[in-house]
Each structure stands twice: as C-alpha cells, then as structure tokens.
Amino acid sequence: MPAASTPSLDIATLSAAYASGRLRPTQVVDLVLRRLEQAGDDKVWIHRPPAAALRRRAVDLEALSPDQRAGLPLFGIPFAVKDNIDVAGQPTTAACPDFAYEAKAHAGVVARLLAAGAILVGKTNMDQFATGLVGVRSPYGVARNPFDPEVIPGGSSSGSAVAVAAGMVSFSLGTDTAGSGRVPAGFNNIVGLKPTKGLIGTSGVVPACRSLDCVSVFGLTVEDCMHVLKVAAGADPADPFSRVAPPMATAPAKGRRMGIPAPDQLRFFGDGPAKALYRDAVDRARDLGWTVEEIDFTPFAEAAELLYSGPWVAERTAAVGDFIAAHPESALEVTRKIIMGGAGRSAVEAFRATYRLEELRQRAQAQWQRMDLLLLPTSGTIYRIDEVMADPIATNTNLGAYTNFVNLLDLCAVAVPAGFRPDGLPFGVTVMAPAFAESLAAEAAAELHRSAGLSLGATGHAMPAARAIPGEDARLLRLMVVGGHLSGQPLNHQLTGLGARLVECGRTAPVYRLFALPGLPRRPGMVRVAKDGVAVEGEIWEMTPDAFGRFVAAIPAPLGVGSVEMADGSRVCGFLCEAVATEGTEDISSFGGWRAFIASAGD
Known part of the structure; x- marks a missing residue:
C-alpha cells in the first residue's frame, strides 16, 4: 500500500502538479515503477511493457510545447487496461493463455486515450473471458485485494480495480456486461463508471455478450471517471453497437427523487454490516436534499435473473464457444461450464426471453415515473476466496443481484464507496439512471461519495476538492x-x-x-x-x-x-x-x- 506522503495519482491532483511544474511525466513514471516493484507478485498484471518504453513515452510527452500539452486532456496520466482489450503489439489473453494473440491495432478506446496524452502502464488480470463477478477465475492467480489478501477482489475486472485502489495508476479500463465494472469498485473502495451501452465503442474488445458489453472506467473519484469518459466516448465506426449520446442537459441532482427498493425486496445474504451501511447511505442521500422514494424492485430483479437463467448465456457461447469447443482443456472448468451451457439454447427460447424482457422493461419504466435515480447496494455482501472456491456459482450469482439487469434495461450506473464494515472491508453503493444520463447519476454519486468522508482507494490520500461534473450545456x-x-x-x-x-x-x-x-x-x-x-x-x-x-x-x-x-x-x-x-x-x-x-x- 503506497504511503499517503507520496503524491496522489488522482487526475485532478496530478494535472495540477503538471500545470505548476511540481511534477513531470518522467517523475510520475518512476513513481509508478517503484510502486509496482514494491507490490511484488500481486497477480494484478498479465502483461506490462518494459520500463524503458514507459520512460520513452514520458520523455516524448515532456518534449511537447505548452500549447500542445494544453490540447491533451490526459497529459501524463498513467492508466491500465483489462486484458480483453487490445493494445497494439501486446498480447491479448482474456486470461486464457492458449487463446492469446498479438493485437495488430489498438482498441478504439485505447487509441483515444493515448491520443489524449495518457501513459499505458500495462494489461491487467481478470476472470477468464470476462465470465464472473468474483475475480478468482484466472490461471494467472487472484489479484490481491489491498484490504485483505484472503478476500476476493471482485471481477471480472479484478486487476484493473486493484491497480487503481493500490495507487499504481490514475484510472483503468474494465468491461461490464453483468457488473464487472461495479462490483470490483465496491470491493476496492474506488469508483466504477458503467456508461450507457455503446457510448464507448467496443472495437478491439474480446466480446462476452456482444449486445450487452460495455467498456467501463475505474477511478479514485467520480470526477476523474467522467473526465475519462469525455475522452473515451464517441462514435466507433468499427463497432456496430456504437451509439452517440443525444444532447442531454446537466440537470441539478439535488431535490430529485431517488428510488430505493422496499425493505422486503433488499437482499444482503446474511450480511448485517452491509445492510446497515446501505441504510446509512440512504440517510445521507436524504440529508443531501434528495427525496427518497420506495419503489417496486421486482421488475429489475426479474430482469437480472434473465441474464444467466435465460438465453443470453448463448451469446457467450457465440463469442468464444468455438475456441473452447476446440480447446476444452484451455478453459477453467467453471468458465467452460458457463460458456458452453449456452450451446443448448434455442431460437424459440431467445424470442420468448426477449418478449419477457420487454414486459419487464415496461414494468420498470413505470417505476422510473416515480424516480429520477435508483440507489442500490453495489453488492449485497462480500466473500472470502475460500468461500467462492467452495461454491463458485451461487456466490457469483449473489454478487449480481443489483448489477445483472442494468445493461438489459439500458441504464447507466456509477458505483461509489460508501463506508467500511467493522472488519475493515469496503462497502459501496451504486447510483443508476436511464441511458445517456451519466451526468445526472455522476453528480448524485459524487456527493454521496464525498459525504462518506473516506480516503481514496487503499492509498490513504484524502479526497481532492470537488469540481464540476463534465456534461452538456443544453438547458432543459x-x-x-x-x-x-x-x-x-x-x-x-x-x-x-x-x-x-x-x-x-x-x-x-x-x-x-x-x-x-x-x-x-x-x-x-x-x-x-x-x-x-x-x-x-x-x-x-x-x-x-x-x-x-x-x-x-x-x-x-x-x-x-x-x-x-x-x-x-x-x-x-x-x-x-x-x-x-x-x-x-x-x-x-x-x-x-x-x-x-x-x-x-x-x-
């Protein structure tokens, strides 16, 4: 865990240090390399470029004129990417060594970030083929949770979350099909932004469920994640599911209606501290000026069950099933069982499930007439590694209770830290909003995060001063x-x-x-x-x-x-x-x- 006396890598602090001349990119790269060395074999990384390559990138950035630097919104900002996202000249494994290939080009989102001046530190560990919310399904080991090495880091974007929480990078990319960009944020005391489907293109990303996949952003603050989103979002001609956000106003969050499930619809799986911390977060929302409304969570919960009990699992089979069928021993047993379980699904089942989803969408829409935002636990509980290993399917299912429905119902979400259990493990909540309303969700989530009075990740650094959430200037x-x-x-x-x-x-x-x-x-x-x-x-x-x-x-x-x-x-x-x-x-x-x-x- 880095000492709080060393510089914080949150984007606001780092950018201010660059602007004042107190830091240079080469110094930040040296700091990052020292932290990587101190972390040792933490199982966070699958591939890292040589230290010399990072230093060359930093030197090239320092050679730019002041005007050129001003045009780079991520100048000198170190970041990491999940290893199912292509980086030119580096291997993409999706946590399956036999599947590995050398990427010929950057994923569209990686190209955008590098063009904005960011420094890529490496590619991170993950649940194999992005199948899991636990972070233990990898032949490369289990990324070490910085709060307790015996506790799961959350998945599937485990390494990306830990890299941010431990202060090794300023932000990272994950992917989020069923909660993989939010659950690890909750388990590592950081922010996880799952944008609207298609807002960040997925060209150059190994698919899980292609119609539902999202590239997500981990950061130390909500403002940092939204800053990255502003760079990363945009039309991706190579992604047929790419969407461009319509004009959306930055509407004030205060005074709006925040929905919460009725008490008998909440599930904490016997985790009393998590229940208490969620209740505290709801109370803080009221204190901050939001109107809290109880809603019927049933259609959301039923949609969540569709993701793995319904035919959408066949989309995972379509993504990498041919490879697994040809190389069955190359995949972990639990991964193989889940992905190949979709092979028996029929087109009739798919259509019936689609009809059912539309019914649930209508019922969910009725609840959205009663609220502007939805506030949920990021997960109802957290598990130790041995608990997950003993019951890998049920524990994973429980972690998706508040995440699995979000992409099916076309929502955006921001997961933020909300406190610590008595045993010192983090707890988080998630603010959700309709598609393309990231700014609204982010404003509420940022205030909730700050009201919790927590330090950043596992770094010990204090929260930087609040700043405006990037958004459109349109007037409602x-x-x-x-x-x-x-x-x-x-x-x-x-x-x-x-x-x-x-x-x-x-x-x-x-x-x-x-x-x-x-x-x-x-x-x-x-x-x-x-x-x-x-x-x-x-x-x-x-x-x-x-x-x-x-x-x-x-x-x-x-x-x-x-x-x-x-x-x-x-x-x-x-x-x-x-x-x-x-x-x-x-x-x-x-x-x-x-x-x-x-x-x-x-x-």
Whole structure:
C-alpha cells in the first residue's frame, strides 16, 4: 500500500502538479515503477511493457510545447487496461493463455486515450473471458485485494480495480456486461463508471455478450471517471453497437427523487454490516436534499435473473464457444461450464426471453415515473476466496443481484464507496439512471461519495476538492401536460421515448376550462378564459431542447403549445387548445383534471 506522503495519482491532483511544474511525466513514471516493484507478485498484471518504453513515452510527452500539452486532456496520466482489450503489439489473453494473440491495432478506446496524452502502464488480470463477478477465475492467480489478501477482489475486472485502489495508476479500463465494472469498485473502495451501452465503442474488445458489453472506467473519484469518459466516448465506426449520446442537459441532482427498493425486496445474504451501511447511505442521500422514494424492485430483479437463467448465456457461447469447443482443456472448468451451457439454447427460447424482457422493461419504466435515480447496494455482501472456491456459482450469482439487469434495461450506473464494515472491508453503493444520463447519476454519486468522508482507494490520500461534473450545456425545457400524455396514459410513451423525465405534479392558475375532445385516443382541450375558470391538474415534464422541438413538431391541431400560468404565478410551456375546436364538446372542468374525468367515466 503506497504511503499517503507520496503524491496522489488522482487526475485532478496530478494535472495540477503538471500545470505548476511540481511534477513531470518522467517523475510520475518512476513513481509508478517503484510502486509496482514494491507490490511484488500481486497477480494484478498479465502483461506490462518494459520500463524503458514507459520512460520513452514520458520523455516524448515532456518534449511537447505548452500549447500542445494544453490540447491533451490526459497529459501524463498513467492508466491500465483489462486484458480483453487490445493494445497494439501486446498480447491479448482474456486470461486464457492458449487463446492469446498479438493485437495488430489498438482498441478504439485505447487509441483515444493515448491520443489524449495518457501513459499505458500495462494489461491487467481478470476472470477468464470476462465470465464472473468474483475475480478468482484466472490461471494467472487472484489479484490481491489491498484490504485483505484472503478476500476476493471482485471481477471480472479484478486487476484493473486493484491497480487503481493500490495507487499504481490514475484510472483503468474494465468491461461490464453483468457488473464487472461495479462490483470490483465496491470491493476496492474506488469508483466504477458503467456508461450507457455503446457510448464507448467496443472495437478491439474480446466480446462476452456482444449486445450487452460495455467498456467501463475505474477511478479514485467520480470526477476523474467522467473526465475519462469525455475522452473515451464517441462514435466507433468499427463497432456496430456504437451509439452517440443525444444532447442531454446537466440537470441539478439535488431535490430529485431517488428510488430505493422496499425493505422486503433488499437482499444482503446474511450480511448485517452491509445492510446497515446501505441504510446509512440512504440517510445521507436524504440529508443531501434528495427525496427518497420506495419503489417496486421486482421488475429489475426479474430482469437480472434473465441474464444467466435465460438465453443470453448463448451469446457467450457465440463469442468464444468455438475456441473452447476446440480447446476444452484451455478453459477453467467453471468458465467452460458457463460458456458452453449456452450451446443448448434455442431460437424459440431467445424470442420468448426477449418478449419477457420487454414486459419487464415496461414494468420498470413505470417505476422510473416515480424516480429520477435508483440507489442500490453495489453488492449485497462480500466473500472470502475460500468461500467462492467452495461454491463458485451461487456466490457469483449473489454478487449480481443489483448489477445483472442494468445493461438489459439500458441504464447507466456509477458505483461509489460508501463506508467500511467493522472488519475493515469496503462497502459501496451504486447510483443508476436511464441511458445517456451519466451526468445526472455522476453528480448524485459524487456527493454521496464525498459525504462518506473516506480516503481514496487503499492509498490513504484524502479526497481532492470537488469540481464540476463534465456534461452538456443544453438547458432543459419544461412542459405541462394535462391529458393523454400524463403518466400511465396512452400517449405518455411519446414523452418517455424522447428521454423526458417527470419533474412534479401541479395545478394551473384558475383561469382555464377543460373540454373532452372527440376522436381517439381520447384527449382533453384546455382553453384560457376571461371568467369562470378552474385550476387544472397536470404534470410537468422536462426534456432537452432537441427533444422538445421534435415533440412539439408532432402535435396535431387543434392542440398546440403555449404559455400556461401555474397556481404559484409562474409560467411554463403547456398544451392549449383552439377555442373553436371546443364548441359543442363536453365541458369537463368541474372534474379539475383529465384523470378524474376518466375515472368518473369508468375508462
């Protein structure tokens, strides 16, 4: 464990030291090499380039002019990559020596990071073929957990997490299909960012479940991970699953709704300290200004079970099954059993599971109408190495209870430290948000992390000063809806499909009349009147300007969007109707809102 008196490698501290001239990249490389030597045979690394190569990279960076350095957002920042990610000229093993090949080109994400001035220290140990959340399924040994060598480091990105926690690199890349970028973060007192599927391209990454795979980022702070994401994200022409984020506003997290499962839906597998630490994190969330809402976790839990009990395991067979079939002794027994278990899955099963997932997605979406963020334990417990070896499948399954559903339901997630058990082992929580809402999840996660008052990883270094979470500058626009676009109504999907989020329920000023318009789907028309007006109940939703423009363009006459006066005197955009279209229609103003009218009609 590095001494706290030596420099912290968090990106903010290191970048400030470079800017002031107190440190140079060659000095940082020498520091990293000393720490690697002090760590000894920690089983963290599968391949490292020669020390001379690292020093040459540092010298080349130091030769750059100040203007050139300013254009490199990761200037002189040391990092590591999981050994299922290609680095040109270096072997890629996926923790299977017989599978190894020398990469001819960098993975797309590695190329981006190197172009931004980062220094690649090496390739890290992992659960073989990224199959596992435990970190013990590797012929290269078990990466040493810096808090207790008898405890699992978490997987499958075990080495990448330990390298950051032990202060050997500033950040690292993992992969996260079922939780591999979050569980190791929780077990090593660091941050794990699992971005939206496709946001970081996966070209040059050995696939696990190709439609679900994500490249993840480990760091010492949330801000560091988001800084790396800003460099790493972008279109990847060589990855057919690549996606570019739509314009998303950086919305304030404070005051928003944070969902938590009902108490009887939480599982800690007999781990009382973990239960208490999660409860503490929820209390801190309230103290920080979030509204905590209990939600029905059932659809999320059932989706999690689909990942390994359903046909998605066949995608692992599609990825590396041919190699294992041809070289059965090259894979570990547990890895071979899991991956080849998908060979018997049928297309009928796959379609049925897809239908089931869509049902669960709809049910989960209903819960997202009640929350903006979801706060969960990163894992319900932690295990010793001997416990996992004695029961490798059940222990691994338990660790995925709060992670397996995230990619299936297209969410993003930020795992952060949340405290220590009495035995000195770390505990973490994860903040989740809908796709492409990384900035929102990150802002909440960063505040939760800081409120825990913890040092960085296993380094002993204090948390650096808070800084802004990188995000888009788009301003969110608000829209008042009073009819078919309300939550649970037939047209609500037009809002949610554009990434809109429910902000609050509210009432207009008492200056409107409400009418039931003819046609299907049934909808009301709201008209401002000079007298005899009523207050109309509705919901306020927010969305990006781009989404707002597309939504408004699709509104059919006689409806339109104008300025609506609210009960508190403020104004917000909202649905209004041409007065002429309400002639001869039923005036339903006495009901005070569309839902009350629908209920009275028995619809």
